[in-house]
Amino acid sequence: MSETMSGARILVVEDDVTLGESLRQRLQLEGFKVKWARTAGEAHSALSGPAPDIILSDIRLPDGDGETVMREHFASFGLVPVIFMTAYGDIDQAVRLVRDGALDYVSKPFDLDRLVDTLQGIGQRKAGAAGDLGHAYSGSPAIEKIGRTLARAAEIDLPVLLLGETGTGKEVAARHVHEAGPRKNLPFVAVNCGALPSDLADSLLFGHERGSFTGASAMHRGYCEESGAGTLFLDEIGELSPLLQVKLLRVLESREFRRLGGSETRRFEARLVCATNRNLEAMVAEGGFREDLWFRINVIACTLPPLRERRDEIPSLLGRLVVAAATKMGRGDLTIEPEAQEATVRHGWPGNFRELINRIDRAVALADGPAITAEDLFPEGVPGAVALSLPELADPGSSLSDVRDAAERQHIVAALARAQGSHKEAAESLGISRTTLWEKMRRLQIKRDDEE
Structure with a gap:
């Protein structure tokens, strides 16, 4: 399983139990982190948590349709790659949805191997574009200050807490801290705390010994052990359960842990970087997050600004990311129309950098002409000018x-x-x-x- 795909989150929305289970199993084997929703209601609930990198959805659902799920998600989090699964009779609707912002559609029955290849290609392009953002700590005094903070944090062996909205580049910043410091040649292990299954979270974090519970047929090294003397990145730490908060606090205080069912004490030697889009201080006040753990992780804090507060930098980011995406897709001569650049500055970017990457990825893949137009970037409608008095x-x-x-x-x-x-x-x-x-x-x- 590649490192690229091990971090990609996919939401499967499918009411057919046989097909849904088949997709879940195959995609997990391919390295995706999969959530499976059987209804539109379950999809809406899933989308209220950590945003997926890709949505794979049926059009017709028992209590609604995939189109409504897509449009409501776009309104809240911006464009994300959506692939619809459709029966023959819904192809006209699927084609319209592609014009309105969906990435593609597949007709049932479809070639699962080909679909997996498509999803992996999306994940690899996304990871490549996100990596390019690691060089984006320049262009304005505010972001240059963040770059200096991250550079200093890399040199100091203390916990780092990255704050900011979904899609602002917190994992990119965490990797920047890791690669700019003395641990750069050691493991970097990223964990999405919001995606840890409740019944396996303890084992995934700390490992288990053979026979420690039903189904534990072999020893398993957890994330704390896998990170070695490198960096352990706990994303969405605000989603960590109260029990795991207690265990993590004990690890940070003692720098020791045990595998589940084990008696041997092991050293925790990794550098800890945490991230969240939630207000942990408010959660502490409300009793949803431990105050002592908050103090432990909130040593070097850095808030990443949303893209709408970096409008002056959007044209240069757009140009750099388009060049990178076009090169990867064999379209190195692709340019950007001035109207497209102006539209990106007007847009509100609810999905921040993740949305920017997704829009560029889609536009580069589907643009018909030699230049990306505003309509290529905003198929659902080009943002209008801000009205002033x-x-x-x-x-x-x-x-x-x-x-x-x-x-x-x-x-x-x-x-x-x-x-x-x-x-x-x-x-x-x-x-x-x-x-x-x-x-x-x-x-x-x-x-x-x-x-x-």
Whole structure:
């Protein structure tokens, strides 16, 4: 199993038990992390957790349809590769869905080997593009500051906590910390805590001895042991169960652990990097996350900004990622139309870098002409221009940065008004932290209530 595919998450939405189980087993054997939903309701529940890298969905479901699942997910998390499985009578709908943003469709009965090859190709292109983002810690003072923080963290053997929305590049940052430090030639083991099966999580993390439970026919080394003296990356650590939080805390305090059913104490020598898109401080206050574990992992904290706060960098990121994707797909002469670049700056990017990579991947694969158009990147509809009031645009001599600041100031003032001055509610409605809101208010000279 390749390292590329070991981290790829796929959501299978299929109500046929025989086909669904067959897909789950085969895809797990191929190295995918699979969630299987049998209904539209189960799919919606699955999508409320860690976002999948790929969705493989039937069109017709007992309580809805795959199209609704796709559109609701796009609205919340941005474009993600979706492949529909369809019966012959639904091909017209499948073709329309491809025009509206789906990546492809397969007609039942389909060639499973060919489908697996397609899914692996998506995962490999995604991993390659994500790797290119490792060089993206430049272009603005904010992101350069993050780059310096990660570089310093790489040199210091202390736990690192990466915070930020889904798709902001937390795993890329974790690999950057690993590869920039003295452990770069040692193992890097990535674990998605949100995908650990509850009945196997203990064994997966700490290992087990033969015969330690029913079905344990051989010894198994857990992630803590596999990481050796390298780096253990615990993604989505906010999803860790209370019991595993206690066990992890004990490992961090003693630097020791035992395999399940074992009596031999083993040393934990790895460097720990954690990541989450959840507010762990709020979870501590609500009793959902242990305070002592929070203090242990929150030593060097780094918040990765969402893509919508890095709009100045989007054109250069777009160009670099398109070149990389086009080269991998044998389309090295592909260019980007100016209108496409402008559309990417206007888009809200709810899925952040993951959405950017997915849109580029799809556009490069399916573009008909010699240049990527705005429609190639946004098949569901090109983002419109942000509307500003006339007073903000009255001076034709205003620079682009002045107009952008004016629009941002206007939007923040309106959010504060709707929240009746509550910085917490305003920050939540804007999708940013209170610290980011306060920094923007300072920069844009918006007075805080306590400054009146």
